[in-house]
Amino acid sequence: MTILTDTYTLNNGVKIPxxxxxxxxxxxxxxxxxxxxMALDAGYRHIDTAYVYGNECSVGRAIRESGIDRDEIFVTSKLPAEVKKADEVLPHFEKTMENLGLDRLDLYLIHAPWPWAHAGMMRMDEENLAVWNEMEKIYHSGRVRAIGVSNFDNLDLKNILHRAEVTPAVNQIQYYVGATEPRNRTCAQSHGLLIEAYSPLATGGLLDSPKLKAMAEKYGVSTVQLAIRFCLQNGVLPLPKATHREHIEANAQVDFTISDADMDKLNAFDDPNPDNHNPSQR
Ligand SMILES: NC(=O)c1ccc[n+]([C@@H]2O[C@H](COP(=O)([O-])OP(=O)(O)OC[C@H]3O[C@@H](n4cnc5c(N)ncnc54)[C@H](OP(=O)(O)O)[C@@H]3O)[C@@H](O)[C@H]2O)c1
Incomplete structure (x- = not known):
């Protein structure tokens, strides 16, 4: 088993690479x-996309034409953040499934608790609960193996936890060395949600950090590999993005161990990009 096929177990028992x-x-x-x-050829078995990425058709075709058994690939997509009416949820899910050309999804997330134009600036508790109830119906239909949320802060999450039947399986949040949303992360983890780390390389912003480079050299790895390994050792699931084959392959080479002392240092790192967050990402 490699790190690409090693799994976490979600709160409903589903395994996720x-x-x-x-x-x-x-x-x-x-x-x-x-x-x-290239990712599937390199051994990745977990692909993260979203309706708004506009690439579900190509992502789905790549999965279907890979020759790899569908059951071996974990596929995530997301309901657009702008969808906050119950009767718009199922049609968007159907569109995602049509785009992907798959008959089953592994994980479906509410992309954000607010439309992007109002990121971090408004609460939509009633709307998010109504949307979540529709996600529960899709989950119970068996067409998706797990459901979850993304960009939810601790209050958004508690709104769902206290009033819904199905506990979200994950919260996908912005998470990288120096920016780990401690309040939101702790709330989610204390209720059994897995944290998925989006932008684990700060969308490329971590690459030139001199402090990270110095630590990476000590382990004979790249800054990127150190940043991915940091997520894993914190029990978080990294979602590195790459388009270059050498990046895709290198990002899977994270079979080394960061010492406890260095993890302490990384966990205390300053945010390399403090202006790059909305108010709820703390
Ligand atoms: N739920 C949400 O709201 C949300 C928001 C943001 C992201 N996400 C998810 O998280 C994923 C990752 O976040 P992200 O897209 O912000 O990017 P990221 O993974 O933090 O960084 C990607 C950048 O790093 C570069 N890179 C990757 N591996 C490298 C390597 N080994 N050496 C040098 N450069 C390397 C990539 O270059 P190349 O492409 O040129 O290879 C790209 O420019 C997204 O793709 C998406 O699936 C979710």
Whole structure:
């Protein structure tokens, strides 16, 4: 078993490969198709996409044409953040399934608790509960193996936890060395949710950190590999995105151990990009 097939277990018993391949900002068409095929060829078995990424068609085609048994690949997609009416949830799910060309999804997430134009600036508790109740119906239909949320802060999450039947399986949040949303993360983990780390490389912003580079050299790895390993050792699931084969392959080479002392240092790191967050990402 490699790190790409090693799994976490979600709160409903479903196994999820410990590293996911991110696809945000990978253009639909050849680039998305080739990137996902390269990732699958390199051994990744977990692909993260979303309706709003606009690349579900190519991502799905790459999965279908990979020759790999569907049951071996964990596929996540997301309900657009702008969808806050109950009767719009199922039609969006159907569209995602049509785009992907799959008859079953492994994980379906509410992309955010607010439309992006109001990120972190409004509460939509009643709307999110109504949307979640529709997600529960899809889950009970058996067409998705787990459901969860993304970008939820602790209050958004408690709104669902206290009033819904199904506990979300994951909260996918922005998480990288120096920016780990301690309040939201702790709340989610204390209720049994897995944290998925989006932008684990700070969308490339971590690459040139001199402090990270110095520590990475000590282990004979790259800054990126250190940043991915940091997530794993904190029990979090990283979703690195890459389009270059050498990046895709290197990001799976994280079979080393960061010492406890260095994990303490990394967990106390300053945010390399403090202006890059909305108010709820703390
Ligand atoms: N739920 C949400 O709201 C949300 C928000 C943001 C992201 N996400 C998810 O999280 C995933 C990852 O986040 P992200 O897209 O922000 O990016 P990221 O993984 O933090 O960083 C990606 C960048 O790092 C570069 N890179 C990757 N591996 C590298 C390596 N070994 N050496 C040098 N450079 C390397 C990539 O370059 P190349 O592409 O040129 O290879 C790309 O420019 C997304 O794709 C998406 O699936 C979710």
């Amino acid at each position: 410990k590293i996911g391949f991110g696809t945000w900002q990978i253009p639909d068409g050849e680039v998305a198709y080739d990137s996902v095929r």
